[in-house]
Amino acid sequence: MEKPYKKTQLNLLHVALALIDEETAPEMSITRDIVKKAGLNIALVNCYFQLKDNLIEKALEVKMVHIASEMYNPVNSPSDPVEKLRDLLKKTPSSVSNIPL
Template sequence: MNTEELSTEDKILIAASKVFTEKGFSGTRTRDIAEEAGINLALLNYYFRTKEKLFEQVMKVKIVLLFGQIIPIVTNEKTSLDEKIDLASVKYFEILSKNPNLPIFVLSEIQKKTSDVKSILPFEKVLNNSYLMKQIKERKPDVNPFHFLLNFLSMTVFPFLGKPILQSFDLMNDEEFQKFVEERKTMVPMWIKMMLNN
């Protein structure tokens, strides 16, 4: 595959990512993606054949972005539990600040079952056997570690899901929201550690 073909494919993937994120799988037509990419529909079909195949490629990238980047942190045997919490918090807020629509897109498409998430990223196997889970169980043997994980995800992801609500009621503008996110980078690890130490 030559450079021109790769750049066309990349152009299609970038356009597809934008359109799928805005309209979701069911609201997107391949014609919308072709127009966004500045190519004709025949060329899009040549590269990806179907909307489903193109969507799978986009979902792979999005799921790896939302969940995959945390894997090196949770599997690291050299860092303490507290260090993992700090690192994961910074990483998530960085990712979500750059991609604020990422969680709502991924979660809504998972809920609609438009993609087989486990085949894209077998996160449950990695997570269940991770050093993070071992450390949580050692620290809090009487508590299901998924309480900790869901609390962490809620505290990091929900502000981005809730941003449209905050803004529609004029509770926060973009600048105030960014300041709010910066504050949470230090507050979330502190809250999680307090839960684990009580």
């Protein structure tokens, strides 16, 4: 079981997700952009995630888990397969852009 995230880690992940959403092709300096926008020191990326790639990977993992949970939430899902598909297609754009941390 993973330890709960610290406030600083959540801040880094939130900013990383926001910047990833803004970028069409992330540049090599994305880590510096993340820490600058978060108002933190770049050493914290190493402290919490060891590597820039780990931060980006974790941010994308959070994003994908959120998308999957929004898209496949059976609680409010219609029982008719065609309606399920329509519901899924309606949810897709909003799921991708609304990632809470």
